[in-house]
Amino acid sequence: MTGLSANKIKWIRSLQQKKFRDELDLFVIEGEKLVTEAIFTCPDAIELIVHTDRFSYPINSQIETILTSENDFKRISSLQHPQGCLAILKKNKKQVFPEEKGLILALDSVQDPGNLGTILRIADWFGIKQVVCSHTTVDCYNPKVVQSSMGAVLRINIQYTQLETWLEKTNLPVYGALLEGSSIYKESLPEEAVIVMGNEGNGISEEVTTFVTHPVTIPSFGGSESLNVAVATGIIVSEFRRS
């Protein structure tokens, strides 16, 4: 007994690939918490909900919902331990920011899905509403990004663009995390700024570095050569907010 046709299973599974997410302008969220949040905050974006009988709270009757078996659910889930509930959402298609203000995070080739998700969660915690990513940054609708962002991907305006071109145009001061920057602890930090964070292995690219007006660094007191990029983002954003 299942409401999922073979075609529907194929369609949902295809969304694990960026190619199909881009083509169909859809992505998947999983787990009761995320799906519940989507029902409350962006019901119009929900295309479909699929769940097993483990999942029984009242669902908005405007949204198409399919009850399926545990076995079929396993086939569409991208999680190691499927939670029995997922939703297909329309992507947020805004491709420009209404206005550049406050703190904006700019990501230059962040590659690891877990890192991007964690960075979006940090942005959300610290009230950053706009994140600009280079085209070489991992897709924010990647299932692992969505999952590790803990829903932040639903709440933040994320834009993919040619980062150099975008930085060239901004009127905000551009802070960048660079090993040779000045200590972030000693800077007097503004309320409005762009904060650039770079790739896990190589940091900010040379091209993007030319647009950094304020190179900053987190002083080291010990043996590690570097900090994880999400941890460094957390510390730097925290410095902006504390002041």
Add this chain to the structure above:
Amino acid sequence: MTGLSANKIKWIRSLQQKKFRDELDLFVIEGEKLVTEAIFTCPDAIELIVHTDRFSYPINSQIETILTSENDFKRISSLQHPQGCLAILKKNKKQVFPEEKGLILALDSVQDPGNLGTILRIADWFGIKQVVCSHTTVDCYNPKVVQSSMGAVLRINIQYTQLETWLEKTNLPVYGALLEGSSIYKESLPEEAVIVMGNEGNGISEEVTTFVTHPVTIPSFGGSESLNVAVATGIIVSEFRRS
């Protein structure tokens, strides 16, 4: 052409399990960078090096070294993309700290290997030499912890203990990350202290909370319910070091 017997392969693979790491008091590090660091910093701890012909820099002649085929190397590697070089190390058996001083990090049931590795890397960056873990915290010699710690596991004194008993005895002030704590930005933080961080889902346990003398929190400015525990550790430790 391989120098790895079936028995040796079985022995190395067994070290992916905590049971055998505990029994044999050994663990595995992988990758040229980590192995090179071990050769320079703790050659006496190295039991054996195994590498493929991709790996050719001069090796300390005191250390037993086995050249093996790519195929056999894949069988002993715990990485998705084996780098062709690993070492078996004796665990650091110090089970007590020589002296409680400076900043000490205490971890209460941190479960995710990536999080523990990242936390050790943070401790190392900020010059924290001692980390105390509850018995319910993931094993620091777990391959994923070793890898994500970027070698910090070789440089830090890590102790597993009954955390409540240890906290009861310490003379240092005990800071704990708790949602209802006072803003970490407003605290005047000492140079010597214990910083307690809790489990990913549940935070610090009730039992351990009773030993927290200074509950602190990272103020939220937005939508996320929480920060990743490694990110929170980074921000809190940074606050101690900046002052």
